[in-house]
Amino acid sequence: MTYALETQSLVKQFGKLTAVAGIDLRIRTGEIYGLLGPNGSGKTTLIRLLTGILKPSGGSVTLLGEKMPNKEVMLDVGYMTQAVALYEDLSVRENVSFFASMCNVTDPERIDEIIDFVEMGDRKKSLVRNLSGGMKRRASLACALVHKPDLLLLDEPTVGIDPTLRVAFWEYFRQAANAGCTVVVSSHVMDEAQRCDRLGFIRSGKLIAEGSYEELIKRAQASSLEEAFLRFASCKVDIS
Numbered sequence: 686m687t688y689a690l691e692t693q694s695l696v697k698q699f700g701k702l703t704a705v706a707g708i709d710l711r712i713r714t715g716e717i718y719g720l721l722g723p724n725g726s727g728k729t730t731l732i733r734l735l736t737g738i739l740k741p742s743g744g745s746v747t748l749l750g751e752k753m754p755n756k757e758v759m760l761d762v763g764y765m766t767q768a769v770a771l772y773e774d775l776s777v778r779e780n781v782s783f784f785a786s787m788c789n790v791t792d793p794e795r796i797d798e799i800i801d802f803v804e805m806g807d808r809k810k811s812l813v814r815n816l817s818g819g820m821k822r823r824a825s826l827a828c829a830l831v832h833k834p835d836l837l838l839l840d841e842p843t844v845g846i847d848p849t850l851r852v853a854f855w856e857y858f859r860q861a862a863n864a865g866c867t868v869v870v871s872s873h874v875m876d877e878a879q880r881c882d883r884l885g886f887i888r889s890g891k892l893i894a895e896g897s898y899e900e901l902i903k904r905a906q907a908s909s910l911e912e913a914f915l916r917f918a919s920c921k922v923d924i925s
């Protein structure tokens with residue numbers, strides 16, 4: 686079995702605070718893997734460790750068969766941050782072009798195609814600072830997707846996105862996965878979690894439960910994923 690992403694005993698400490706407390710993840714190629722967990726449980730920190738932006742305090746990360754950090758591998762990874770990370774003084778198109786050029790994509794048609802996909806075609810000349818919150822998220826997604834990555838790391842990609850486009854985004858994630866792209870996505874939206882092949886529930890920096898949507902509900906003896914979430918989050922399930 687080949688994995689697109691593996692971590693071994695991954696740990697991140699910020700001073701005395703342990704944000705990621707020994708996580709072993711194995712995510713298969715072409716899988717959509719959802720990260721769930723309460724605010725502050727360590728999802729963003731885990732994703733930042735995966736990208737190599739944060740240096741682990743312990744353990745290791747392997748992406749697409751290569752030990753991280755590795756700049757070459759990042760050319761095949763698309764990363765969408767939780768907080769919008771765009772150049773506010775540049776237009777949408779300039780931002781997407783910039784991220785594309787970092788990944789050696791120079792085809793102007795590809796840049797326009799991905800801007801159209803996120804339905805920003807009519808705002809491509811707008812400065813990012815003049816966009817609405819949801820539009821900034823759309824532009825961020827275009828930057829993460831422009832180079833057709835093999836691995837997508839998406840930190841709450843649909844926050845602030847209207848329902849129509851949210852559905853379109855998930856259809857795209859599924860299409861990408863069907864074509865062999867691996868997608869790791871954090872979310873607090875339970876109907877999005879249902880669209881994942883597998884879910885990992887993180888609490889206090891630990892991966893406390895893993896499985897399909899149905900398996901997690903069963904494991905928590907809950908009747909919905911929301912109820913399972915509440916039980917996992919409040920230690921009401923025996924995870925030993």
Ligand SMILES: Nc1ncnc2c1ncn2[C@@H]1O[C@H](COP(=O)(O)OP(=O)(O)OP(=O)(O)O)[C@@H](O)[C@H]1O
Nearest residue numbers: 699702704722723724725726727728729730731767
């Ligand atoms: N750079 C940092 N310095 C110090 N502490 C940090 C830093 N980044 C994150 N933390 C802490 O690590 C813990 C995990 O934060 P993280 O952002 O990973 O949570 P999260 O699961 O993504 O939460 P949310 O659902 O709110 O996005 C929190 O206690 C947070 O305050």
Ligand SMILES: [Mg+2]
Nearest residue numbers: 728729730767
């Ligand atoms: Mg987060």
